[in-house]
Amino acid sequence: MTVASSTQLVCFVILSSTLVLGSLAVVLLPNIVYSAFLLAGVFLSVAGLYLLLNASFVAAAQVLVYVGAVNVLILFAIMLVNKKENLAPIPGMALRRLLSGAVCAGLLGLLIRVAFTTPWALPGPTPVGEDATIRIGEHLFSDYLLPFELASVLLLMSMIGAIVLARRDVFSTDIITGEPADQVLIEKERSPLLLEPTDSAPLRSSP
């Protein structure tokens, strides 16, 4: 075994173990902030695996999109609403956990079965290396043009949806209830920043 291949093996073992342990922790940890930060670690180890497969462009794109955009947005969402309070207990929690665990185990079994029965071509195709960027560009603008454009339309739709949800005050009727909306009232009722002071948490300290 040469130096290069043993380094590769060590990297693979480290990356895959962080990947598996990290994703288990993302699902199982009770603290949602830890889960979100660990998700970034999981995405980074996936990028490392891409790097091991000689797909450096895909690895960099993975870091940029998943770590830099998706994960930061998740963290934003958690930190803007995080109140450090325990979740309300849901009835039948044990049954729910059991069911979702069974579904996940079934999926895992299916994937393992597929991985072991598929006739993988060994060794795989020769890595394209640095020309991969050009190949990806060509595919995106020829045979994968339609999925690419559809994905962008999907993103546009979610963006418009977010704007509609965030800026209800610009519409004359409420989008969800259909009632005529008085802008001032909506601002006061719905915006968490303008909540009325309550007895337990007064906004202004009494002299």
Next chain:
Amino acid sequence: MLSNTVVTEGLPSMGLDLQSSFIEALGGLGLGPGLARLLWLPLPMLLVLVGAVVGVLVNVWLERKISAAAQQRIGPEYAGALGLLQPMADGLKLLFKEDIIPARADGLLFTLGPVLVLVPVILSWLVVPFGQNLLISNVGVGIFLWIALSSIQPIGLLMSGYASNNKYSLLGGLRAAAQSISYEIPLALAVLAIVMMSNSLSTVDIVNQQTGAGILSWNIWRQPIGFVIFWICALAECERLPFDLPEAEEELVAGYQTEYAGMKFALFYLGSYINLVLSALLVSVLYLGGWGFPVPVEWLAGLMGQSVDAPLVQLITGAVGIVMTILKAYLLVFFAILLRWTVPRVRIDQLLDLGWKFLLPIALVNLLITAALKLAFPSVFGG
């Protein structure tokens, strides 16, 4: 249509290649090429790491001296000649300070935050070229790697803001993340215009595309708008003063750094200065011809009747390249420092407006114009 050949035209000489010389020399001692390469690998990394830290020391000294000049003071003058040892004293002071973790803070995330801020910045030095072969690794994705790595930083900022258990820290962390996300997009679009012109993401190819006619072939003449956008965004990414909202002292005490002391604070400090030097280096690589001398070195060598491949000429061109890169970068650092001490801070809404409503559309238009010019004048704008 897309041309699929990577153009590496105008490649007069390969220049100094220390790696192959090193491997050859060790091969002479009876070592295999694989082992020699393994021995070579840590050397440039160590050199660049030391260079980055020394760059920070120089930067701190410059900041102190230039701010003093802007405020009609003298600045540090007792520690060494002209106060040159002052940054060392600063660093030593931070090293010996007590390392405090606030009582209700999250110790693990509190420690990990500054590390996550610093590591991507240092990793990005991988792609900074000081000469044709004078860089750690000429990776194919080059400049894209830097953009991807710099997008990890906001996570570190959010982490330290959250873990400090302090309202100001959390707000500072959120602001820092919002700022870096919104300025990353125009930055990437400005880089994309350059990449389109040089047909490659590799920093070495980007510089090579700017050689040939000396100062006239630098990208700043072909991408003046892109240059301004990139510089503004780079300053915003470094959180330098016109955009240092995350640590605006009047509003947020010190933002996400409020609770930090000692070496952990120093990591933030180091990170922001290394990032400033890195951004300046990348501006010089992308827009100011990288290691290129204002007059083509090959032409000068020809004038003196020397071959470009002669060892002595190679050594001199290599040295000139390193000096030019650092000189250009520090000129930009000087401008950044001057800006910091002369320009007032913008408000957070103005900052986000500038990013999303001004820089982003301009960057898109710049990209479109570059594409049109590339199609119209392929000889000037890279076919």
